[in-house]
Amino acid sequence: MRRRRFRKWAKWACTAVAMMVLALTVASRWWMVSYGWRGSGGAPYHVGIGTGVVTYERNIAFEKRPTGWDLRASAGWQWGFVSAEIPGNQWRLGVYYYSSPGFGWALGVTLVYVAALASLPAALLWYADRRRFGPHACSECGYDRRGLAADAKCPECGTVPTK
Numbered sequence: 658m659r660r661r662r663f664r665k666w667a668k669w670a671c672t673a674v675a676m677m678v679l680a681l682t683v684a685s686r687w688w689m690v691s692y693g694w695r696g697s698g699g700a701p702y703h704v705g706i707g708t709g710v711v712t713y714e715r716n717i718a719f720e721k722r723p724t725g726w727d728l729r730a731s732a733g734w735q736w737g738f739v740s741a742e743i744p745g746n747q748w749r750l751g752v753y754y755y756s757s758p759g760f761g762w763a764l765g766v767t768l769v770y771v772a773a774l775a776s777l778p779a780a781l782l783w784y785a786d787r788r789r790f791g792p793h794a795c796s797e798c799g800y801d802r803r804g805l806a807a808d809a810k811c812p813e814c815g816t817v818p819t820k
């Protein structure tokens with residue numbers, strides 16, 4: 658019973674996380690959110706979400722950019738599957754890695770993967786919860802109620818059947 662309550666809680670918590678990631682994915686169509694900071698030796702690091710992708714970079718081009726949060730307009734969804742708009746962009750099936758001495762390095766993953774991964778626990782918990790007990794079983798814990806009075810408390814979890 659306590660276990661079941663935890664499962665219910667976990668189900669909704671995972672659903673909330675999945676919803677937030679999905680909302681972020683949708684929002685990345687219009688906005689690009691990023692955070693920049695300086696690492697050791699003043700190296701510019703940058704993590705951002707926009708155009709349906711999430712990127713993590715140590716990019717020399719960001720040396721002049723101010724650190725901290727940055728919000729700017731996003732140019733539609735790119736998802737990391739279409740590279741035509743950016744020459745030299747090497748996205749492969751939603752994953753991107755690039756490294757060069759004159760640039761630094763960049764790592765990118767499509768939000769499609771992130772959203773799918775975030776939705777997986779919620780989907781599994783919903784699927785597990787969908788399981789229905791038989792007609793003679795307690796609706797809360799699945800205890801076999803055969804032989805009990807119709808309005809008797811479940812001896813396992815204490816649930817009173819509602820008709």
Ligand SMILES: [Zn+2]
Nearest residue numbers: 795798811814
């Ligand atoms: Zn029960």
